[in-house]
Structure formats: C-alpha cells, structure tokens
Amino acid sequence: MGFIVGIDGTAGSGKGTVTKNIANKLKLVNIDTGSTYRCVALAALRANAINNGIIDEQKVIDLLDKILIEIENTPNGDKVFLNGEDVTRRIREKDVTQVVSPVSSIKEVRYKMVEFQRKMAEGKDVIMEGRDICTYVFPNADVKIYLDATEEERARRRLLEMQEKGMQITYEEVLDNIRKRDYNDKIKEIGALKLAPDSIVIDTTNLTIEQVEEKIVKIINEKRK
Numbered sequence: 594m595g596f597i598v599g600i601d602g603t604a605g606s607g608k609g610t611v612t613k614n615i616a617n618k619l620k621l622v623n624i625d626t627g628s629t630y631r632c633v634a635l636a637a638l639r640a641n642a643i644n645n646g647i648i649d650e651q652k653v654i655d656l657l658d659k660i661l662i663e664i665e666n667t668p669n670g671d672k673v674f675l676n677g678e679d680v681t682r683r684i685r686e687k688d689v690t691q692v693v694s695p696v697s698s699i700k701e702v703r704y705k706m707v708e709f710q711r712k713m714a715e716g717k718d719v720i721m722e723g724r725d726i727c728t729y730v731f732p733n734a735d736v737k738i739y740l741d742a743t744e745e746e747r748a749r750r751r752l753l754e755m756q757e758k759g760m761q762i763t764y765e766e767v768l769d770n771i772r773k774r775d776y777n778d779k780i781k782e783i784g785a786l787k788l789a790p791d792s793i794v795i796d797t798t799n800l801t802i803e804q805v806e807e808k809i810v811k812i813i814n815e816k817r818k
C-alpha cells in the first residue's frame with residue numbers, strides 16, 4: 594500500500610481547497626470522495642429516484658450498477674465524469690447538494706463507493722478527503738487529520754465559493770444546508786462523520802488556507818521522514 598493521508602471534516606471546513614493544494618505541492622494523488630457521492634445523487638435525480646426530497650432507495654440501489662464514475666486529477670483541480678459526461682460543475686449545484694447527504698446514507702451506496710475509493714488509492718501515494726476516511730475507508734492511514742470551523746464561517750466560505758461560480762443562493766440557505774448536512778452526516782449508520790481517536794484536529798475558523806496547509810504539510814513531512 595502507498596502512503597495515505599486522510600482528511601476528514603465538516604462541509605466548508607476547507608478540506609477541498611487544502612487537499613487540492615497539498616496534492617499539487619507534495620505530488621500526491623488527490624481523491625475527493627464527496628464527489629463520488631455527488632455523482633450518485635445526480636444520477637438519482639436524473640432517474641427520478643428523488644421526488645420532492647423523498648428518496649426511492651431501491652431505485653437508487655438499482656442505479657449503482659449503471660454508474661461509471663471517473664476522476665481525473667489536473668493541476669487546476671479534479672475533473673469528474675459520470676458515464677463519460679463531465680459533471681465537475683453540475684455536481685456542486687444546489688439540487689445535488691440538497692440531496693447528497695441522505696443519498697450517501699444508503700448502505701449499498703456506501704459499500705459501492707468505499708470499494709471504488711479504495712480501488713482508486715491502490716498502490717498510490719494519496720491524499721483523500723471526506724467524512725469517514727480516517728475511521729472507515731482507511732483506518733490505518735499514515736496521516737489522519739480532522740478539519741472543522743464554526744458553522745457561520747463555513748457558510749460564509751461556501752456562499753463566496755458558490756457566488757464566484759455564478760450560483761444564485763443566499764447566506765441563510767447555505768447555512769441551513771450546512772446545518773442539515775452536519776446533522777445528517779453525523780448520525781449516519783455507516784460512515785458517519787466522526788473524529789478518529791488518533792486524528793489531529795485543526796480548527797480552521799481563524800486560519801488562512803495557507804496556514805492550514807502549512808500545518809498539514811509539516812505533519813506529513815515529519816511522518817514521511
């Protein structure tokens with residue numbers, strides 16, 4: 594097995610940006626596990642397996658064998674493909690974000706995605722971000738980090754990110770989504786967001802991206818020596 598860095602944390606804690614930058618800097622393969630669940634959520638929406646927020650679980654499970662997800666690392670971030678279509682931007686939109694957490698709670702979805710995530714990491718030096726990387730996907734990861742920040746700060750960051758992409762959304766909507774996802778992500782039966790006893794916690798509320806990166810790079814370099 595290669596060298597594995599697991600980065601878990603809440604939505605908007607800075608995981609995505611920090612992971613992408615560190616992957617570039619240290620030449621690690623970047624695996625954003627959230628995007629795999631987002632692909633399933635998009636496929637479920639398109640197959641009408643979700644109506645008015647109600648999920649037809651069996652329909653989602655039946656879809657799993659028909660979904661091909663590919664992630665391509667580029668210096669400008671990942672490109673995500675669902676059955677050959679570039680959905681990198683589409684999977685970040687509001688409708689997907691609203692349903693992804695409950696979709697990711699379906700047991701069969703988790704088994705399939707975790708299998709896929711482990712396969713992607715096989716034999717490589719990776720930095721993998723998600724919710725259950727250090728507790729479930731790779732409980733023996735070489736470096737384990739847990740990022741968090743206040744919900745207000747996380748909502749502020751996500752709002753900026755979405756506005757930069759031209760998405761129409763208010764601060765209240767983003768905050769509400771973050772609260773619901775935090776709750777749902779933490780109470781999941783399998784793969785819930787929880788702190789591994791040996792993870793290093795970094796509160797990013799009052800830190801810049803560069804400061805968070807610096808801390809993590811130092812931890813990785815010490816471990817790699």
Ligand code: DC
Pocket residue numbers: 604626627628630631693694697698722723724725726774778784
């Ligand atoms: O990191 P993100 O916001 O793109 O993740 C989207 C959702 O996917 C998140 O609400 C919970 C779920 N997820 C998960 O259950 N386990 C992971 N390892 C990563 C994401």
